[in-house]
Amino acid sequence: MTDQPGFWDTLGALIPLGLAGAFSWLPVTGVVVLLLAGSGMARVWAFVVGRVFGLALITVAFVAGARALPTPRSAPTLEGPVVAGAEVFAGVALVVVGAVTWVRREVARTKEEPAWQRRLGEASLPAVFLTSVIVDLQPKGLVLGLSSGVVVRAGSMPIPEAVIVLLVYLAIASSSVLLPVLATYAAPSRTRRWLEAAQDWLDTHGRTITAVVLVLVGLVLVVDGLRRF
Structure with missing residues (x-):
C-alpha cells in the first residue's frame, strides 16, 4: 500500500510539520506545570488527551477543506497552481508567525507567569481538557493544520494512506506532551528533576526555539510550493 505514488513524499513533508508542532512551548509548558503541581495524573492525562484531540480536530478539518479544492482536469494529481499557491501561502504564514513569536519573546520574558499556568494545577478535568484544546487553536x-491539509491534498493519496500519514503526523506533534508523562511513570524522581530544569529552560528559551522551527519549516514549504508551479 505504501508503494502508491505520493505516500513517501507526503510523509516526508509532514514530518517537519509534526516536529514544528512538537516544538511548541505552550503545550509542553502546560504538561510540565501539571506534572510538577502534583495534583494527580488525571489532570495530566486530561491535558494530553485535549492536546491530541485539538491537533486531530484542526488537522482533519483542514485536510477535509483541502480535499474539497477543485481538481483541474489537466492536473489530476494537484501538482498545479492551486495546491502550489496554498502551500506557499501556508509557508509564508508559518514564517510570519515565527517572526512574530521571535519579536515577542523578549517582552514575554519580562511578564509574570501567565494566569492559565498558575490555575492549571487546580482546575477541574473539563477545564484542563478545554485549556489544552484552546492552546491548539493558537495561530x-x-x-x-492548514499546512498539513495542503500537504496531504497535494499527495493525492487514497484515504487509507492519508489516514496513515496523518496518524504519523499526530504522533510526532503530540510526542512532546506524551513522552514526559511516560517518563514520569518510568522514573518519577529522576523525571521530576528533569522537569524542574526543563521548566526554567522553557521560560527562557521556549519561544526562541518555537520561532526558529516555525521559520525553518515555513521556508521549506515555500520552496516546495514554488517547485510545484
Whole structure:
C-alpha cells in the first residue's frame, strides 16, 4: 500500500510539520506545570488527551477543506497552481508567525507567569481538557493544520494512506506532551528533576526555539510550493 505514488513524499513533508508542532512551548509548558503541581495524573492525562484531540480536530478539518479544492482536469494529481499557491501561502504564514513569536519573546520574558499556568494545577478535568484544546487553536496550530491539509491534498493519496500519514503526523506533534508523562511513570524522581530544569529552560528559551522551527519549516514549504508551479 505504501508503494502508491505520493505516500513517501507526503510523509516526508509532514514530518517537519509534526516536529514544528512538537516544538511548541505552550503545550509542553502546560504538561510540565501539571506534572510538577502534583495534583494527580488525571489532570495530566486530561491535558494530553485535549492536546491530541485539538491537533486531530484542526488537522482533519483542514485536510477535509483541502480535499474539497477543485481538481483541474489537466492536473489530476494537484501538482498545479492551486495546491502550489496554498502551500506557499501556508509557508509564508508559518514564517510570519515565527517572526512574530521571535519579536515577542523578549517582552514575554519580562511578564509574570501567565494566569492559565498558575490555575492549571487546580482546575477541574473539563477545564484542563478545554485549556489544552484552546492552546491548539493558537495561530501556530491553525497554520500547521492548514499546512498539513495542503500537504496531504497535494499527495493525492487514497484515504487509507492519508489516514496513515496523518496518524504519523499526530504522533510526532503530540510526542512532546506524551513522552514526559511516560517518563514520569518510568522514573518519577529522576523525571521530576528533569522537569524542574526543563521548566526554567522553557521560560527562557521556549519561544526562541518555537520561532526558529516555525521559520525553518515555513521556508521549506515555500520552496516546495514554488517547485510545484
